[in-house]
Amino acid sequence: MGEADPDEELLARVAEGDPAAVRAMVGRKLPRLMSLAQRMLGEAAEAEDVAQEAFLRIWKQAPRWQPGRAKFDTWLHRVALNLCYDRLRRRREIVTEDPPEQIDSGPGPDRGLQAQDVAVRVSQALARLPDRQREAIVLCHYQELGNIEAAAVMGVSVEALESLLGRGRRALRVALADMVER
Amino acid sequence: MASMTQERFEAYAEAFGGDVSRWPAEAREAAALLMAEQPAMTNGALARAGRLDAALDAWRTAPAGATLIGRILDTAPRSRRGWRLWLSPAVLGAGLAAACAAGVIVGVQLSDRASDASEVAVANTLSAVSSPSLDLGEGA
Numbered sequence: 194m195g196e197a198d199p200d201e202e203l204l205a206r207v208a209e210g211d212p213a214a215v216r217a218m219v220g221r222k223l224p225r226l227m228s229l230a231q232r233m234l235g236e237a238a239e240a241e242d243v244a245q246e247a248f249l250r251i252w253k254q255a256p257r258w259q260p261g262r263a264k265f266d267t268w269l270h271r272v273a274l275n276l277c278y279d280r281l282r283r284r285r286e287i288v289t290e291d292p293p294e295q296i297d298s299g300p301g302p303d304r305g306l307q308a309q310d311v312a313v314r315v316s317q318a319l320a321r322l323p324d325r326q327r328e329a330i331v332l333c334h335y336q337e338l339g340n341i342e343a344a345a346v347m348g349v350s351v352e353a354l355e356s357l358l359g360r361g362r363r364a365l366r367v368a369l370a371d372m373v374e375r
Numbered sequence: 376m377a378s379m380t381q382e383r384f385e386a387y388a389e390a391f392g393g394d395v396s397r398w399p400a401e402a403r404e405a406a407a408l409l410m411a412e413q414p415a416m417t418n419g420a421l422a423r424a425g426r427l428d429a430a431l432d433a434w435r436t437a438p439a440g441a442t443l444i445g446r447i448l449d450t451a452p453r454s455r456r457g458w459r460l461w462l463s464p465a466v467l468g469a470g471l472a473a474a475c476a477a478g479v480i481v482g483v484q485l486s487d488r489a490s491d492a493s494e495v496a497v498a499n500t501l502s503a504v505s506s507p508s509l510d511l512g513e514g515a
Contacts, residue, residue: 210454219447223439231436240436241443248447255452311433319434334392334431340399351399358390366427373426 200265201258208255218251225336226273232331233277235320243276270336270346274328281324311372318368326361329354379405381413385420393425 203221206214226247230240250272258265319327325347332343333354344354366373379387384406391398395406410417 207452210452212451212454215448215451219444219451223444223447227439228436232434237437241439244439245443245447245450249450252450252452308433311430312435315430315434330431333397334428337397340391355386355390359386362389362392362424362427365431369427369430372430373423375426 198260198264198266201260204255204258204265207252208258219248222251222269223248226269228335229270229273229331230277232316232319232335233274233327234280235316239280243273243280246276247273264342264345267342267345270332270338274346278324314369314372315365318365321368322361322364326357326364329357330361330365333358377405379409381409381416384409384417388420388424392428393421393423394428395421 200221203214203218207218223244226244227237227240230243231237234240234243247269251269254268319330322330328347329343332338332346333340336343338346340351340354344351347354347357349357379402387398387402387406395403395410398406406417
């Protein structure tokens with residue numbers, strides 16, 4: 194048996210309809226769900242839909258949750274990622290060529306990089322990565338999951354995770370070379 | 376403890392970034408030893424990875440808004456005890472007063488969109504936008 198799941202006790206209280214537990218669960222998980230979905234989808238409105246849908250799954254799953262079988266946060270990340278992939282798939286059915294919002298891939302020659310420019314460049318570069326490389330970077334860098342947990346979410350070995358991270362970050366380094374190479 | 380080669384160190388930095396405390400636990404000790412032995416090489420690899428980390432960190436996401444939080448709370452499980460209490464006249468009055476106060480606080484919060492600290496934003500909004508029915512279980 195591994196270490197105790199920090200969400201289990203809260204989840205049990207949510208299942209009982211404890212209002213304080215419900216609010217605590219929203220406070221604990223909503224920022225992470227919004228972060229994950231925005232980084233995977235590249236925009237906030239769809240991320241809100243994913244977060245809301247993920248909470249419906251939480252409320253439904255709470256009374257059925259079996260302690261010790263899986264870590265709740267791992268399960269929740271997988272659920273949210275599946276919801277993101279559903280949306281990405283729908284987008285690709287409509288636009289089969291380049292990813293959306295891929296305009297202006299670099300700074301103009303006569304202006305320096307502002308913080309907002311950097312953010313836009315990063316979001317565009319991440320959007321261009323293959324899905325699994327982007328997923329690995331989002332889980333490890335932005336969601337700050339450890340390698341074992343991120344690999345569990347992705348259903349791959351820790352070696353495969355490291356490979357996805359390495360390839361993804363190398364591609365980002367090339368795309369953002371003017372900012373990160375000296 | 377297995378020793379770490381330069382190539383392996385660079386591969387870890389490339390995959391997990393420039394902060395060794397975020398590397399896999401099993402690699403950190405060997406990495407620290409190599410950092411003591413070869414500071415120039417290891418510092419260079421970490422600085423290079425750190426520049427990419429910093430660029431990635433420049434992308435801040437929008438915090439969850441009060442409307443979304445309200446929608447999520449509306450779908451949450453409710454205890455029967457809470458509903459019974461909500462229907463009592465005393466709690467109905469208190470709930471209405473709380474709702475008025477919450478409206479003021481949410482108004483103030485919505486006017487301050489500059490904060491990018493999404494966790495703080497959600498926590499603040501939760502303390503302001505708790506529907507009367509969801510407040511009932513506490514202290515009862």
